[in-house]
Amino acid sequence: MTDYPYLVTISSEKGGVGKTTLATNLAIFLKALNENLPVSILSFDNHFTVDRMFEIKGQPLKGDVADFLRGAPGGELLHTGQYGVSYIPSSKALSDLKHSVQGPLMLARFLASAQIPGVLIIDTRPDLDILTQNALFAADRVIIPVKDMASLENCRNIFELFEKKGFDKKSLSLIPCLIDSRIKFDGPFQDQRSLLKAYAINRGYRCLDTYISKSPKVESLATNPSGRVYPILTHARNTEVYGQFTQVARTVLLLRIFRRGSQRLPGKPLLLRGAPRLDLQPRQGTSPRRPETPHVQRCHQGVFVRFQAATERQRDNG
Numbered sequence: 023m024t025d026y027p028y029l030v031t032i033s034s035e036k037g038g039v040g041k042t043t044l045a046t047n048l049a050i051f052l053k054a055l056n057e058n059l060p061v062s063i064l065s066f067d068n069h070f071t072v073d074r075m076f077e078i079k080g081q082p083l084k085g086d087v088a089d090f091l092r093g094a095p096g097g098e099l100l101h102t103g104q105y106g107v108s109y110i111p112s113s114k115a116l117s118d119l120k121h122s123v124q125g126p127l128m129l130a131r132f133l134a135s136a137q138i139p140g141v142l143i144i145d146t147r148p149d150l151d152i153l154t155q156n157a158l159f160a161a162d163r164v165i166i167p168v169k170d171m172a173s174l175e176n177c178r179n180i181f182e183l184f185e186k187k188g189f190d191k192k193s194l195s196l197i198p199c200l201i202d203s204r205i206k207f208d209g210p211f212q213d214q215r216s217l218l219k220a221y222a223i224n225r226g227y228r229c230l231d232t233y234i235s236k237s238p239k240v241e242s243l244a245t246n247p248s249g250r251v252y253p254i255l256t257h258a259r260n261t262e263v264y265g266q267f268t269q270v271a272r273t274v275l276l277l278r279i280f281r282r283g284s285q286r287l288p289g290k291p292l293l294l295r296g297a298p299r300l301d302l303q304p305r306q307g308t309s310p311r312r313p314e315t316p317h318v319q320r321c322h323q324g325v326f327v328r329f330q331a332a333t334e335r336q337r338d339n340g
């Protein structure tokens with residue numbers, strides 16, 4: 023079997039919606055939920071947050087994401103990182119390199135022979151340049167953070183890209199991010215989250231069942247006097263966001279499990295055939311959710327038990 027990683031791309035044309043926070047912390051929560059699962063991350067952005075979060079000081083670097091895009095084997099560029107997450111170091115050379123990228127399916131071809139196991143997460147820039155397009159078209163799951171109407175409007179361009187290429191839009195999932203629970207509205211949609219979801223569903227977009235709250239604690243993890251970027255898993259345990267990230271990571275693990283039941287054509291995004299309905303569907307009427315099969319229930323339990331064990335171990339270690 024080809025060792026194509028389960029690729030999760032985090033993308034939005036809008037800046038500051040929480041892409042990098044989602045990408046980096048999702049990697050850490052996935053690892054905490056399943057310590058045997060190889061999890062890696064790379065970024066097409068040039069702010070080096072991934073490196074600041076995952077690098078192990080003093081480790082010699084053996085290449086970066088620019089080398090990967092020039093054709094170097096991805097598996098050989100993986101560096102052991104903090105929290106058990108591997109990463110491919112970021113590069114400042116990507117804007118120069120863009121011109122030599124051979125079409126929007128180049129990354130999918132490289133990944134097919136990259137020997138990157140488990141899950142790979144790609145953090146993208148706030149635009150739909152050729153690198154983002156590559157990350158979108160190679161992905162098994164695209165997660166699009168939306169925080170306001172502007173970011174919701176921007177989603178249209180990603181959906182249109184998929185439509186133009188004839189790719190399955192079911193792999194695109196929105197997630198409301200930076201939701202401020204203090205904002206309340208009159209009328210049927212009483213808060214930011216339900217309003218954004220309603221607008222999304224009205225446009226035919228799927229949303230993940232969960233969302234990410236705005237939290238001052240989480241904001242302080244990226245900008246603080248130490249210059250380090252701290253993870254939510256270890257430094258924001260008593261926040262709502264901790265539970266929300268657990269839920270996002272669980273969903274991704276389940277989606278990955280169900281990918282095995284589907285087929286991938288080389289260089290084509292994956293169609294999740296027969297996958298359970300984990301997303302909130304744009305649908306009419308009030309048809310009940312499909313009940314979980316015993317297999318799905320077992321998966322939930324397995325993931326939960328592993329997560330408990332991992333968090334307890336972390337707590338014990340201080």
Ligand SMILES: Nc1ncnc2c1ncn2[C@@H]1O[C@H](COP(=O)(O)OP(=O)(O)OP(=O)(O)O)[C@@H](O)[C@H]1O
Pocket residue numbers: 036037038039040041042043044067146147148200234235236237238240241242244245263
């Ligand atoms: N849940 C949250 N609560 C509070 N602040 C957050 C949260 N998530 C992210 N932030 C903060 O919001 C800002 C933008 O987040 P982030 O860098 O993840 O967004 P982005 O979409 O990757 O931005 P860009 O498009 O510039 O790459 C950062 O200062 C980050 O610390």
Ligand SMILES: [Mg+2]
Pocket residue numbers: 041042043067145146
């Ligand atoms: Mg970012």
